[in-house]
Amino acid sequence: MRKRNNSHGSKTAGEKSSSGRTRRARAAESRAAEAGELSTSGSGWLSRTKTLLFTVFVVYSSVPFIIRLFPGILAQVVYSHYVRVPFFVDLGRPADLFLNHTLNFYLIPEDGVTVGVWHTVPDSQWQQAQGKGLGWYEASLGDGAPVIIYLHGNGGTRATDHRVQLIKVLSAAEFHVLALDYRGFGDSTGQPSELGMTTDALHLYRWVKANSGGSPVYLWGHSLGTGVATNAARKLQELGSQVDAVILEAPYTNIREEVANHPLGLIYCLFPAFEYFFLDTVALNNIVFPNDENLKMVSSPLMILHAEDDRVVPFHMSKQLYDIALQSQASKGKVKLVPFSRSLGYGHNRIFQDPNLPSILREFLHPLAH
Incomplete structure (x- = not known):
């Protein structure tokens, strides 16, 4: 066991x-x-x-070569006219955006091109404007109130929110405002180009002058539109017709320098042969918009508005343009730079929010009209 x-x-x-x-x-x-x-x-x-x-x-390295091979792509980016925001807005019905004293109409700057325009009368005339047609609006331009031709920047349409808000501010300050979409933008026909956009602005200016009598007429350009404004002002001066004043909001020196300083351009600024692939390609598209060269020649009174926190067009470009205009004999001292503190946060598109903007405009423009 x-x-x-x-x-x-x-x-x-x-x-x-x-x-x-x-x-x-x-x-x-x-x-x-x-x-x-x-x-x-x-x-x-x-x-x-x-x-x-x-x-x-691979994608990063390929983009410069693609752009150089197909330079038209860069032109599309510069104009961004295909970005037709806001969506689902009928540009023929500005009242839908609470512009209830605004008329939509169309002009033909040249054969085959039709451009859409809004005419907003001063707020004090909103009741009279109800139900009126083009004839009444044309006649109203001669009422003595100052007229601003608004030339917007790239992308979007005349219905883009910050543009609509500026129109409302200017109308409340008793300005007539005429805002157009250049060819290829919004509901306008054709394709954009520097020459074509300048032609559109000139055509609208001449139409306004033909109907405004003795009312002062000013050109207001924002961002890309500043190049259109100075191009038009220079061309008119060469033809013997000086613009009453030019207002530049967030202007650049010229498109070549703006592309180099733009946030998208900065992504490639260290790329080998950056100038060849990008800056020279802009020139191949005949896109120059030389604000710096134009202001050496334009003798119209000039006011520059720019936010110090603008990340699209750097503020130092406005200081350069201001210095150029001051040094130009043509300026005759009628030059003003209005900076908006970075603490205000206006950025590239929101100077219209400044409560002092109407008084800033009156202070500069009123003595010119008398």
């Missing part, structure tokens, strides 16, 4: 020992498998990251 018991006890201990070794072996295998899975998982993540970075690199 003892032998059997001893034998049985010995067998049990052996089984336990074998079982322990088996469990340890399985645990080791499990740990090895987990380690293998982690290794495979880490390797997969690293591989995907490498693929993503390589793809980004």
Whole structure:
């Protein structure tokens, strides 16, 4: 009995020992498998990251070559006329945007091109304007109230919110405001170009002058539109007709320097041959908008408005233009730069929010009209 018991006890201990070794072996295998899975998982993540970075690199490196091969792409970016925001707005119904004293009409600056225009009368005339047509609006231009031709920047339409808000501010300050969409923008036909956009502005200016009698007429350009404004002012002066005043909101020196300083341009500023691929390509599209050169020649009174926190067109460009205009004999000292503190947060599009804007305009423009 003892032998059997001893034998049985010995067998049990052996089984336990074998079982322990088996469990340890399985645990080791499990740990090895987990380690293998982690290794495979880490390797997969690293591989995907490498693929993503390589793809980004290829795309980043390809863009300059594509733009150089197809320079028209860069022109599309500069004008951005295909970005027709806001969507689902009927430009023929400005009253839908609470411009209930505004008439929509169309002009034909040249064969095959039709441009859409809004005429907003001063707020004091809103009741008289109800239900009136083009004839009444044309006649109202001769009522003695000053007229502003508003030349907007790239992208969007005359219905873009910050443009509508500025129109309301100017109307409340008792200005007539005429805002057009250049060819290719909004509901206007044709394709944009520097020459074409300048032609559109000149045509609207001459139409206004033909109907405004002795009312002063000012050109107001914003962003890309500042180049249109100075182009038009220079051309009119060369033809012997001086604009009563030019107002530039967030202007650049010229389009080449603006592309180099634009947030999108800064992405590629360190790219080899940046000037060749981007700046020279802009010139291939005949896009110059030389505000700096124009202001050396324009003798009209000039006011520059610019927010110090503008991240699209840097504020230092306005200071450069101001210095150019001051040094120009043609300026005759009628030059003013109005900076808006960065603490106000107006950025590129929101100077219209400044409560002092109407008084700033009156202070500069009123003495010119008398």
